[in-house]
Structure formats: structure tokens, C-alpha cells
Amino acid sequence: MSSWADLLRGSSSNPSSHSASSSSSNKFTSISAACTTIGSPQQPKLTSVKQTSKTFVSIPAASTSNQNIHPNPNQNNMASSSLVMTSSSLPATTTSVVSLSTLKQQWKMEQLNLKKQLKLYNETSFDPTRLSTTLKYIGGVDISFNSVDPNQAVASLVVLSFPDLKVIYENYHHVTMTVPYIAGFLGFREVPHYVKLLDELKRTQPQIFPQVILVDGNGILHQRGFGSACHLGVIANVPTIGVAKKMLYVDGITEEQVQELDENELERKGDYAYLTGKFGNDLGVMLLTSDVYHEPVYVSIGHCVSLTTAIEIVTMCCIDKIPEPIKQADLRSRKIAKNYDMNKTKFNNRSNTNTKGQDRLHDNGSQYGRQQQPTKKKKH
Numbered sequence: 001m002s003s004w005a006d007l008l009r010g011s012s013s014n015p016s017s018h019s020a021s022s023s024s025s026n027k028f029t030s031i032s033a034a035c036t037t038i039g040s041p042q043q044p045k046l047t048s049v050k051q052t053s054k055t056f057v058s059i060p061a062a063s064t065s066n067q068n069i070h071p072n073p074n075q076n077n078m079a080s081s082s083l084v085m086t087s088s089s090l091p092a093t094t095t096s097v098v099s100l101s102t103l104k105q106q107w108k109m110e111q112l113n114l115k116k117q118l119k120l121y122n123e124t125s126f127d128p129t130r131l132s133t134t135l136k137y138i139g140g141v142d143i144s145f146n147s148v149d150p151n152q153a154v155a156s157l158v159v160l161s162f163p164d165l166k167v168i169y170e171n172y173h174h175v176t177m178t179v180p181y182i183a184g185f186l187g188f189r190e191v192p193h194y195v196k197l198l199d200e201l202k203r204t205q206p207q208i209f210p211q212v213i214l215v216d217g218n219g220i221l222h223q224r225g226f227g228s229a230c231h232l233g234v235i236a237n238v239p240t241i242g243v244a245k246k247m248l249y250v251d252g253i254t255e256e257q258v259q260e261l262d263e264n265e266l267e268r269k270g271d272y273a274y275l276t277g278k279f280g281n282d283l284g285v286m287l288l289t290s291d292v293y294h295e296p297v298y299v300s301i302g303h304c305v306s307l308t309t310a311i312e313i314v315t316m317c318c319i320d321k322i323p324e325p326i327k328q329a330d331l332r333s334r335k336i337a338k339n340y341d342m343n344k345t346k347f348n349n350r351s352n353t354n355t356k357g358q359d360r361l362h363d364n365g366s367q368y369g370r371q372q373q374p375t376k377k378k379k380h
Contacts, residue, residue, distance in 0.1 A: 100182070107185045111226045117234050118226065123304040124239050125211050131312060135162050138317065139210030140325025141194045141232070143175075144333040151177050155193035156333035157201065158325060159210050163316060165324045169208055171197055172336055184223045187231025198236050212239040212305060212313060214325045219300035219310075221275065221284040223250050233303020240302030241310045243323055247286070247298055252278030261286060266296055270315055275300075285311055289318040297322070 098106075126134040138160050146152035152174070159169035173196060179189045202209055218227030219242030229242030247258055253275055265273035266288040275284045275298070284300030285307065299314050301307050317323040322330075 103180075104182060104185070107182075107188055108224065111185075111187075111224050111231075114231065114234050115224070115226045118220075118230055119304045120220070120301050120306065121304075122306050122309055124309075128306070128309040128312070131316065132163050135211055135313070137168075137208050137210045138162050138313070138325050139198075139213035140216075140323070140327075140329040141197070141213060142216050142326060142329035142333050143190055143193065144330065144337040145177075146337050153177055153193075154333045154337040155190070155197060156329045156336075157194065157197035158329045158332065159201070159208050160317075160325050160328065165317065165319065167328050169201065169205065170328075170332055171200060172333060173197060186217055187226075187228040190217075190228060191231045191235055194232055195236055198238070210238070212241060213302075214241050214243050214314070214317065214323050215302060216243065216245075216326045216330065218242045218244045218248055218298070219284070219302040221248055221250065221298060221300035223248075225283075227300070227302075229300070229302030239304040241305055241314060242284070242298075242300040242302050243314055243326055244298040244300075245295075245322070250277070251281075251283060253283070258286065262296065266294070269318070272296075272299075272311055282307060287311060287314060289315070289323070290321045293321045295321055 122128050126136075140158045140160070141156065143153050143155045146154075153176075155173045155175050157169075157171050158167050160166060161168050173193060175193045177189065179192075181189055198209075213232065215229035215232055217229055219229035219233075219240070221227065221242065221244070222230070227242055227248075229240045232238070233240035247255075249255060249258075258275070261273040261275075265271060266286065269288055269291045272285040272287040274282045275286060277283050284298055286296040287299050288294065288296045297314070299307075299310055301310055305313070314323050317325060320327075
């Protein structure tokens with residue numbers, strides 16, 4: 001039996017899985033969150049049924065081996081929590097039905113196990129005190145959904161050069177979402193797809209592998225201190241930063257408190273205010289990224305980056321309201337998802353470095369934030 005950590009690293013016990021992956025490297029293939037055996041005749045879909053006042057969810061059978069992008073010896077400890085409800089006597093394509101409450105409890109256990117490996121300090125390949133000269137590549141990830149079939153989506157990875165914020169790499173996978181969305185557990189739904197994209201980049205163009213990745217979601221600003229940015233960071237063993245567009249009210253932080261901080265502390269771009277939990281821990285900051293739009297983003301530590309460094313990086317990545325790595329991943333994946341017609345169109349995976357004119361979606365006003373440092377505010 002496999003843990004969800006095994007699933008998130010996205011490898012299969014099927015010996016042909018790697019060849020199947022390599023043979024489709026130039027094709028836009030459907031990936032099922034690493035939860036089904038590669039080569040199965042049909043992607044199982046999530047189903048939920050009401051029975052004796054409980055919600056049940058079908059979970060595809062999982063593979064039993066894994067391979068991390070950056071091997072992390074500590075992740076062997078995760079195998080003690082077997083979270084996939086399968087029977088060894090069942091065939092690989094069999095799905096198991098578990099109650100929603102059981103699934104949530106299992107995921108909570110897995111988050112707590114993964115959280116033990118979380119690093120809330122700088123452990124990076126760049127010097128946080130000299131970002132403009134030592135930080136060269138920043139990644140952004142996002143998933144956009146098909147308007148016709150909500151189970152179909154486009155997962156995207158972009159890499160930007162820094163500090164000029166030019167897109168130098170972009171790759172997309174058309175994916176089938178086989179894991180349900182449950183609030184507080186977004187990482188289990190999205191991270192497997194990001195891991196596959198990162199693994200492909202690591203194999204094909206390791207010289208531009210991002211030194212830090214901005215994730216459209218929360219880091220430690222989370223119900224259990226382990227949001228999707230933390231999830232990706234630990235599983236892929238890469239530095240990550242969570243950047244959320246909406247505030248997640250956790251650990252005693254109230255809407256009234258946040259509103260007061262916004263009104264009193266955020267006046268111009270670069271201003272930020274700490275979001276402090278009931279036990280005095282700084283879970284993140286609300287950061288104003290534009291003088292035009294008074295709509296702050298919510299920045300929190302993902303993995304291997306301190307909060308101070310996270311604030312500086314996000315501020316330097318903002319041309320307008322949304323940090324450029326996340327903005328570009330979102331814009332480009334949305335364009336592909338919008339044009340996708342699963343009955344008429346067959347997509348190819350696209351993975352290439354930029355040529356002249358490729359950066360057409362990029363706002364040329366990329367000077368903002370290049371040298372500007374965030375305005376420090378007092379802790380609250």
C-alpha cells in the first residue's frame with residue numbers, strides 16, 4: 001500500500017511508466033494526478049454518493065513506488081502512513097470507495113507527517129541578501145479549468161529570468177482531476193501535476209530549473225500550517241512561497257483585524273503588515289503590490305525561504321497587482337484551457353525556451369519592483 005506522499009511524487013511501480021512518459025514527452029497527454037496506473041484503458045472519474053448520511057468518494061488505486069525530483073532521504077519516514085484505501089488482492093485499476101470524513105482524516109495525518117520536514121528558514125542556492133545578482137530563475141505554477149468539463153484542466157509551469165522578469169520557459173499538461181477538491185487539502189489535488197512538470201524540466205533543461213517557485217495558494221497561512229505551497233516545496237524539495245489572492249482566516253485571525261490592518265498600514269505599493277496568529281506566530285503578511293489597485297496579496301512561507309526573503313522576492317516580482325510568475329502561469333494556462341475542445345482538438349505538450357516574440361503575453365513594463373525594496377511596517 002502507498003502513502004499519499006508516494007502519490008504526490010508521481011511515479012509508478014509499472015516498469016513501463018517511464019518509457020510511457022518519455023514517449024509522450026512531445027504529446028499533450030492526460031495525467032491523472034499520479035493516482036492511476038499509467039496505460040490504464042480509461043481514466044476513472046471521481047464519484048460521490050450519499051449513503052447513511054455519509055459522503056463517499058471513489059479514489060483510484062495507487063502505484064507503489066516513487067522518485068523525487070530532488071531526492072530527500074527524510075521522506076522515507078512518510079511511508080508509515082498508508083492512506084490509499086486499496087486491497088492488495090484487487091487489480092491495479094480498481095478504485096476504492098472511502099467516506100469523505102475518513103479521507104479528510106487520512107489527509108490530515110499525511111499533512112502532519114510532511115510538515116515535520118518543513119523548513120521556515122533560508123536554505124537556497126541564492127544569497128537572500130543579494131537577490132538581484134544571485135537569484136537567476138523564478139518559477140510560477142497554476143492550474144486552469146476547462147469550462148465544459150470541470151474535471152479537465154491545464155497545469156502550467158513557467159520560468160522567468162530574474163530580475164528582468166522575462167518568460168524563458170513554459171510547459172503545459174492537459175490533466176484529468178481525479179482527486180476531489182476539499183478545503184484545506186488543495187495540495188493533494190494540484191501538487192502531483194506540478195511535480196510532473198518540474199520533473200520534466202529537470203530532465204530536459206536542468207540549467208534553468210527555478211531556484212524558488214511562487215505558488216498560487218497558501219504556505220503556512222493555513223488551517224494546519226501546511227498549505228499547497230508547503231506541500232509542493234516538501235514533495236519536490238524546492239524553495240517555495242505561497243501567494244494567495246484571498247485571505248484565509250485561521251489561528252484566531254479575524255476579518256475585522258485584517259480590515260483594520262489594511263486601512264491603517266497599507267498606503268502604497270511595497271507596504272505590508274504582519275498576520276499574527278493567536279499564539280504570537282507570524283503566519284504571513286498582507287502585501288500591497290500596486291498603487292493603482294488597492295488589493296493586497298497574502299504572502300506566506302512555503303519551504304526553505306524565510307518570511308523576510310519571501311516578502312522581498314514577491315515585491316520584486318510585481319509589475320502590477322499579481323506577482324509576474326503566477327500571473328504568467330495563469331494567463332497562459334487560461335488561454336490554452338479556453339481554446340481546448342476535447343471533442344475536436346488534440347493538444348501537444350509544449351516545452352521550449354523563448355524565442356523572439358514568444359513573450360507576447362508579458363507586460364513590457366517590467367521595471368517595477370526590480371530594485372524597489374518593500375517598506376517595512378511594525379508587527380501587529
